[in-house]
Amino acid sequence: MASVPTPGGIVDLPASDYCLRFVVEGVPGETELRLAAKPGFPRPVIDVSRYRPRGSARRVRSQPVRERIPEVDACARVRTELLDNRSYVDAxxxxxxNRSSLSSEIYGFLRALSDAVQATRRMETDNTRKRLQEAQRFLNGFEVGVAECARGLFGDLREGLLLPVGFEDGDEAGPTGTPQQLGHAARGVVPVVIRHKxxxxxxRLVPGLTFGQGCVPRAIGETGSCDLAExxxxxxxVADFWMMTTETPLAAYRRFVRDRGLSIVLPTRTTGDDEVPARSVPWGVAEQFCRRxxxxxxxxxxxxxxxxxNDGASIIDWETIGGVxxxxxxxxDAGKLGxxxxxxxxxxxxxxxxxSDYRGAPRHxxxxxxxxxxxxxxLRGGTFAVHEAEITxxxxxMNLMDVHFETIGFRCAVSVEGPPTAFAVGR
Incomplete structure (x- = not known):
């Protein structure tokens, strides 16, 4: 038991007293004051006046806490759980x-990073970004030795494919909360929607981003694996661009081809409802349509x-539409991007x-x-003829560019740099 101070007094503690609970008369509850006493340093001293008690101190009692875990060791342990064991649950x-044995800074950093891994596994894009931004704030405040360890953990997780590539050390979030946004969209000067007159x-606008393209390995306990092609x-x-809101509708495809007298033969199997996607369209026909x-x-x-x-968008698989x-x-639902x-x-x-795979793939x-x-x-996106587990x-x-398959459609994109006059802003 440490000596009892008067309000505004000084408590001189033995080196073994690392934790105090300070009780003030008339104030409910206790105020916990946690100290770190290091070997070779003077005994810790606490200035009670900093806490401005409203009454006389009734008692001050101390209790020892567990030995502090070095921050570099904590980095190494969490790295083992996330990378070697691939388990954010164990992290x-x-x-x-071990929270009581960790500094608040290293605990906050490692917890935010493991939460980011969890969010990545669940494809929760916004949550991943928030957790990475939180980890970045801790990272910027670390001393040199700890910062080296922490940045190394960032890099190890990216190399191990557990975090999206693209949230580099020092990056700041753009106005929409997306890290490392590029071009005009990051400055808020690009219209969200354009319309072909x-x-x-x-x-609709897709804000540019640096990200990790390729398969995201599943967390332990989940099924599925990465194909070599991924x-x-x-x-x-990727720079800012606009993506067509829907697959190319059959009605627009048929009308545009006929009205323009284009040298495109409409496949005989694209019949039915005008609001279904145009299908059985060879690659060259799709490309020509977009160019026109x-x-x-x-x-x-x-x-x-x-x-x-595009978080929140509906996935149209075999079960969704009963195989028809x-x-x-x-x-x-159109999802976050619409x-x-x-x-x-x-x-x-x-x-x-x-x-056949991404070896040698460009980064532009x-x-x-x-x-x-x-x-x-x-070909990307999957079809209504498969189950959701096969759609990621x-x-x-892939296929030959001149095939006519009823499961193949297309949509167009427009570069932000100088869109043609054929487009107007808004719906």
Whole structure:
């Protein structure tokens, strides 16, 4: 038991008394004062006047706490749980069990980082970004030795594919809470929606971002794995662009082709409801249609970013529509970006030539069109004919560019830099 002070007095503590609970008469509860006494340093002293008690101190009692865990050791332990064991659950458990032995800064940093891993596993994009921003604030305040350990953990998690590549040390969040936004969208000067004047087709803004393209490994206890075609995950920087709000509707596709007298043969199997997606469209026809709009097919990286960023969108799979599809282009929820059916309904052509994996993939976000057979093009998004477990933002497919399959459709994209006069701002 330490000596009892008067209000505004000084308490001189033995070196073993690391924790005090200070009780003031007339004030409910206790005020806990936690001290760290290090070997070789003077005994800790607490100035009671800093806490401005409103009555006389009735008692001050002390109790020892567990030995402090070095911050570098804490980094190493959490790294083991997250990377070697691939378990954010065990990381959380260890942090909770040892919270009293960790500084508030290192605990906050490691907890935010493990929470970010958990959010990444659950595809909770916004939550991942928030947790990473929280971890970054702690990181900026660390001393040199601890900062080196913490930055190393950041890098290890990215290399281990447990965190999205793109939240680099020192990056700040843009006005929408998205880290490392690029171009005009980060400055808030790009319209969210543009409309093609002739067809009425709308396009919504996808803010540019540096992110990790490729498969995200599943957490322990979940099923599924990465295909070789989806690896390795790699950092890609995509500039701002607009993506068509829906798959290309059959009505707009048919009308535009006929009204313009284009040299495009409408596939005989694209019949039925005008609001279903245009299907059985070969790659070259889809590309020509987009070009005549003043648009283009999206790159694979652009498509990937849009799909990952569109939280809350409906996934149109076999169960959703009872195996009879596809659904109409505006069926279900459009998600955070306001873009329908990036996942499911019909597969969508992108510009890129098919490569069997991402080795050697460019990091600029533009189409990857060299180094492989140009007759084979990439398809993204999955279809209504498969189950939801087979539909992910990173799942890749391919086919010959001149095939006519009823599960293949497309949508167009527009670059932010100098959109053509064929477009107007707003719906």
């Amino acid at each position: 959380h458990k260890w942090l909770n069990e 002739e067809t009425g087709l709308t396009f 690896q390795p995950q790699h950092s890609v920087t 709009l003043g648009a283009r097919l999206p790159s694979e990286s652009e498509w990937d970013l849009a799909a990952r960023s 599809g596809p659904a109409e282009v505006r069926y279900g 873009i329908y059916h990036l996942l499911g309904n019909v597969e969508e052509w992108v510009q890129d030539v098919w490569h 976000g533009r189409p990857w069109v060299d180094g492989a057979d140009p007759d084979y093009r990439v 933002p990173w799942r890749r497919n």
